[in-house]
Amino acid sequence: MTQEPAPLPPDDPTRELVVADPDAPGATHIALAGDTYTMLVTGAQTAGRYCLIDMHVPAGGGPPLHRHDFEEMFTVLDGEIEFVFRGTTTTAHAGTTVNIPANAPHHFRNRSAAPARMLCMCTPAGQDEYFERCGDKVGSRTAPPPRLGRDDLDERRRRALDLAPRYATEMLPDDGM
Template identity: 70%
Template sequence: MSASDRAAPAIPDDDPTRTLTIAGPDGPATTWISLAGGTYAMLITGEQTNGRYCLIDMRIPDGGGPPPHRHDFEEMFTLLEGEIEFTFRGEKRTVRAGSTVNIPANAPHNFRNTSGAPARMLCMCTPAGQDEYFLRVGDRIAGADAPPPRLTDDELAQRRQRAADLAPEYRSELL
């Protein structure tokens, strides 16, 4: 039996309780956080997509990026500006603006801006949850140009410990 011979499942009725979402980094509903040396805007949250995905605008200064990690959800990055060095299963690749990178679930990876200039990318995670994790681990800031908080060494250690403690709840593992 071919795929064309099978009856397609019915498309569910429209859910009028879900609304159109229009998001931008300057939108009044956008939450900004400082995390992993970068400034992240929560553009589309899991709450808005019924948990299907989230979309995060990431502004990564030179030297910024998360530690090596892995998680059981798909993660896709589209570089809007600059370039980022991605490490995927131990192999480094430099990716430039205009490129899209998909990280398969469970694969060890991280990224770092080693370009000497700022970079910006969109990150989509499916299903959602990374947005909630980032909000619980990062520090809220006023906007894209707001400086990161000045943290003491003890406060930085507390942030790293909180990220490690919460990672399993969000299906992630810091390596």
């Protein structure tokens, strides 16, 4: 016996249309792991359903090996990015979309000599908040990270490790990439 689908809930008039321009004045740009991440659509704007982040990844940029309890999808807009997923390496070029299932060990690196750009959607949201709490605000989508001394770098690493469990994230031992 087939059940009738539940009716759609009513519109939520407290939610607003979001139009995001990564280069607009007032956009939030975060330097983290050698990259610059621009918060396009935040969890606060989607009632926690997802977030969308514009990622500028310079040559050699990318986060350490990690995993988290949420889905993550990347669309490469410019350049190429090398993804390591459960130990297997795949190179994604502009126009390619890569989906990382929840809880799978992964990371990415820009192995080319030119900057790369990606969109990253996380569902549910939370990664946007984690990045804002771990990284440093910078002035634009392509701004380099601030020059930090050893003590400041160590403090950022400690902060990321301390906050990771709150954002369902686990940093894993380096796999040599």
